[in-house]
Amino acid sequence: MWVLRGLRNGVVTTRYPRRPDAYESSFPAAVGVVDPAARLPGVAGVCPTGAIEADEGGVRLDRGRCILCGSCVRAHPEVFSWAAGSETAATDQATLVVGDEPEDDDALSALRADLARRVRRLRRSVHVRHLDAGSDGSDEWEIQALLNPVYDVHRLGIFFTASPRHADILMITGAGARGMIAPIARTLEAMPRPVVTIAVGADAISGGLVSPSYATSGGVGALLPIDVWVPGSPPTPFTLLHAILLALGRVPAGREVTA
């Protein structure tokens, strides 16, 4: 009976990244700085996570700290605005800071070349392992969603694995709860260094709103080297998919930077 139902009114699977997807490109997954030169000295105070910095030079916003509360957009719509599009993952944590001078190009390309070399053997199929380092639970929902028929990442040769031994990509969520430090170390010992590590969500990048706290590490960057940073609170499945493709060097050219 389920077989028949599977065939009937089948869900439409996205064709992203080969074709654009309207949901992907319209989702307000980030906040942008529309007027980086604005002089708003006291504006940092509107942000609950310290994501905004402002001085004589203008305004900068760190998407790695942003929990998308919208407080800055409501207070200063002439300076901050919602940015549509889910492709917000980055290979360099510094590029998450928008409104800033562009990154040093050489350093960035060195980073990318190193990653490209590591993922070369992964072109056909990759195995992803998830690790919860103190998330609020929503990040897991969005990672799990990649397996539903709407995203169906198997079509892209992306598989989730239960065993750390077979993982190529490690997706790590949460602010780095101290109670997870020892278990994470033990898990990493059991796996050959994963080819790529992805920090999922503002909590994993910076500790988000949960840090500073005596019980967290203010993000997972303190616990292991990270290759790809995925902003969001939590990141949506499309942003997560973008992160995996970015790690694999499979994001179509010209679509990589969103600032």
Added chain:
Amino acid sequence: MSNEVLDTQMDDDTVLVDRLADRLDAGDRFASLMGTDTDEGLRLTALLATPDTIEPFDWVLPPGTTSYPSLTPRIPAAFWYERDLHDLFGVTAAGHPRLDPLTLPLSDDSERPVPGRPGAPWSIQPDEHILPRLVVGTGLFTIPHGPVRSGVSESVEFLVETPGEDIPELRVRVYAKHRGIEKRFEGMDAATGVLLAERVEGIASVAHALAFAHAVEALGGVRPPRPARLIRTLHAELERIANHLDVAMRLADAAGLAVATARFGAHKERVLRLVGRLCGSRFGRGVVVPGGVRALPALRPDRIRAEMSALASGIMPDAQLLMNTSSFIDRLRHTGVLDTDLAIDHGALGPVGRASGLADDDRIRRPYDAYDELVWRPATPWVSCDARARLQIRFDEIDDACTLIDQIVTELSTMDPATPLCRSVGFADGRGIGWAEAPQGEVLYVLEVSDGRIRRCRPRSASFHNLAVFSHTFNGDVLTDFAFIEASFGLSMAGVAL
């Protein structure tokens, strides 16, 4: 609002235990136990759910007191709460049957976080070494599982102890995810506090934001305007649908039903997208603000209605088919039985309680927002007490949610768009108690404010409360039933060790 605060000062600890136990015998439910550091000493607060409100009972342990008579021997539901109290404050429940560390294992009392005390420790490292050792002997073995688990799961450790011929026992270690949330609340204002509440248990963001906002509103004596009450209820019910679909998906997955897993996953995605289109967040974050809601839904009422009817016509036939798939139902029937008596003793919450014959539901008994203004008859509790009943009650609740949302949409469509969506609510000094019926069950916030800042905030999730009774439902083969029982409880670990 029926949410007033009754302070009852207790002078004698043992008299207190008797009084609480009498209240429970008379039908009240043990809802929570918490501590707060004060100048007068450690204040303990037990919260009882009465037929129409939640009532606090306070007693203060003078400075220097290191123990008090345990409630657990008389009130088994206090078992985990007293362990948590010991971890956070170092106070010992004398006569407690097993005061092992739960949320934060520490050997040194001077290191404890002590919520309510000004200032926060910089860093506290949980001490794994003080956890009880795993016993391995003849005919006795322990199978540890976690905290890093297979699949996409939150971190938690389960220990299965198999003592010879006896029924295996399951122990749960939850501290790995402890994030220090209670201390983090301290010093925040109301606007930031609600954002943190959304992240206490992220899959029930709306319910936590509501319980927090209700506590603020109880303090300020403010009721949100009607449109806000409707919009809050809309989001709370969408959150319920998404969570219940998640449970169906996990159960189908545990049974290896690939098509069913895919279909419930797709339905859930559709709900999250609807929520995202309404407010910009797939988890309803930012909707609830103290005093009301942030904005009107970004979709017109007729569009919401169309989307809801498409959703319902997709979900309901699949739910029916799933409940009639005998290979599946055979795995759920008589699995993970939580007897009604035990459920009552423990005060089991939400769908777990309602699958064991308990009718308690904050939406009915202690209504908030629009629940008592809409016409609905909540699903009748099930009495078979097993994993199947826990899934069936969730499908019934999805049905109820659709009924509620239908009425809300009708009302929203006739509403004057100029009606205010938020009342100003101060952040007055004092203590407020707020609650909401999350998909997992009752979420309870006790909030203390002084000088416009949070002095103490104690969230209590249904996940914490229900996980304590989880291990009592394993009466058969622990390993083969595990995935089914776990999924049927539908808990989130983030809400457990805070």
